[in-house]
Amino acid sequence: MKQIFFTPGPAELYFTVKSHLKKALNEQVPSISHRSAQFQSIFQEAEENLRNLLDLPDNYHVFFTGSATEIWERIIQNLVAKRSYHYVNGAFSERFYRIAQELGRSPIVQTAPAGECALVDSSKISADTELIAFTQNETSTGVAHPLKDIYQVRQSHPNAIVAVDAVSTLPYMPLDYTQIDTAYFSVQKGFGLPAGLGVWLVNDRCLAKAEQLVKQQSIGSYHSLPSLLAKAQKHQTPETPNVLGIYLLAKVTGDMLTKGIDVIRNETKFKAGMMYQMLSEHAKFTPFVEKEEHRSKTVIVAETQNHSSKIIEELGQSQLLIGDGYGTFKGKHIRIANFPTHSKEQMILLIDKMSTIL
Numbered sequence: 001m002k003q004i005f006f007t008p009g010p011a012e013l014y015f016t017v018k019s020h021l022k023k024a025l026n027e028q029v030p031s032i033s034h035r036s037a038q039f040q041s042i043f044q045e046a047e048e049n050l051r052n053l054l055d056l057p058d059n060y061h062v063f064f065t066g067s068a069t070e071i072w073e074r075i076i077q078n079l080v081a082k083r084s085y086h087y088v089n090g091a092f093s094e095r096f097y098r099i100a101q102e103l104g105r106s107p108i109v110q111t112a113p114a115g116e117c118a119l120v121d122s123s124k125i126s127a128d129t130e131l132i133a134f135t136q137n138e139t140s141t142g143v144a145h146p147l148k149d150i151y152q153v154r155q156s157h158p159n160a161i162v163a164v165d166a167v168s169t170l171p172y173m174p175l176d177y178t179q180i181d182t183a184y185f186s187v188q189k190g191f192g193l194p195a196g197l198g199v200w201l202v203n204d205r206c207l208a209k210a211e212q213l214v215k216q217q218s219i220g221s222y223h224s225l226p227s228l229l230a231k232a233q234k235h236q237t238p239e240t241p242n243v244l245g246i247y248l249l250a251k252v253t254g255d256m257l258t259k260g261i262d263v264i265r266n267e268t269k270f271k272a273g274m275m276y277q278m279l280s281e282h283a284k285f286t287p288f289v290e291k292e293e294h295r296s297k298t299v300i301v302a303e304t305q306n307h308s309s310k311i312i313e314e315l316g317q318s319q320l321l322i323g324d325g326y327g328t329f330k331g332k333h334i335r336i337a338n339f340p341t342h343s344k345e346q347m348i349l350l351i352d353k354m355s356t357i358l
């Protein structure tokens with residue numbers, strides 16, 4: 001029997017991927033040149049579909065990288081000479097902060113206690129801050145940063161660039177891209193695609209900053225913003241990219257557009273509501289994030305009174321795969337992905353199984 005991956009990345013593939021993959025192999029997509037017209041039209045299709053699906057403003061560019069982890073490094077190289085400010089709600093946001101340190105910058109961190117959301121106090125952000133980093137959906141703890149906090153910081157610090165890690169929240173979260181400067185994701189979470197492709201959305205302010213920075217220091221090589229831009233204007237990438245990944249992204253975003261982003265958003269809320277309700281009513285589960293306004297709709301984390309391995313094993317016998325706690329929460333938490341590919345029926349099946357366990 002087929003397993004259903006509710007793991008928060010890699011996750012269950014979008015339900016149309018299998019047929020697109022077959023077609024890609026029939027069309028020999030993995031062998032085509034990344035300088036061919038065929039590739040340029042695949043790039044263009046992926047870009048246009050993403051622009052429509054996410055409602056990206058015209059002053060945004062769409063670039064492809066190897067992963068979101070790579071984008072962390074590129075953001076620091078291209079957009080920060082010295083000072084970045086990081087809101088940390090768990091392991092992923094923390095990793096970004098560490099990368100800024102590893103690259104020799106002087107980042108400042110504002111860390112929340114586990115399961116809480118870092119308090120936004122704009123007066124703590126110094127005037128020399130060049131970039132402010134948010135992780136909208138912290139995949140390790142299930143904390144979602146309220147959008148109004150992010151927009152408020154942008155307004156109070158108009159000279160800083162606001163970067164949003166949207167890896168495990170897109171395409172669900174309706175970000176207002178006019179109130180941030182860059183957002184990015186890997187495709188193996190909410191987009192339901194094989195891993196190995198990062199998508200970096202940047203506005204003109206980011207490009208201007210990189211062009212200014214390159215006059216005084218290295219901003220990296222093949223994946224610097226000016227290099228990515230020069231190729232993207234021709235619907236190409238500097239290196240030989242993950243052509244198959246970009247092809248599948250074009251197709252799956254096309255399917256999501258056909259389904260409708262509003263339908264995807266409503267279904268996501270509905271499924272999350274059902275799951276949180278069961279977790280709240282069940283004697284042995286508690287949603288890890290206490291405050292409702294900080295609870296993620298796409299990565300749902302629960303306390304299990306140290307029963308997580310037993311729960312994971314039992315659900316596994318029914319071919320339902322969920323995630324263990326992240327890092328120090330291994331054995332204590334469970335993490336459940338609620339992505340666009342997970343149908344209401346699949347979520348109800350999981351909830352039914354979980355409510356009779358223990």
Ligand SMILES: *Cc1c(COP(=O)(O)O)cnc(C)c1O
Binds near residue numbers: 009
């Ligand atoms: C998974 C994840 C990443 C890293 O993605 P990679 O594809 O492994 O580079 C970064 N941020 C968040 C919030 C994530 O969930």
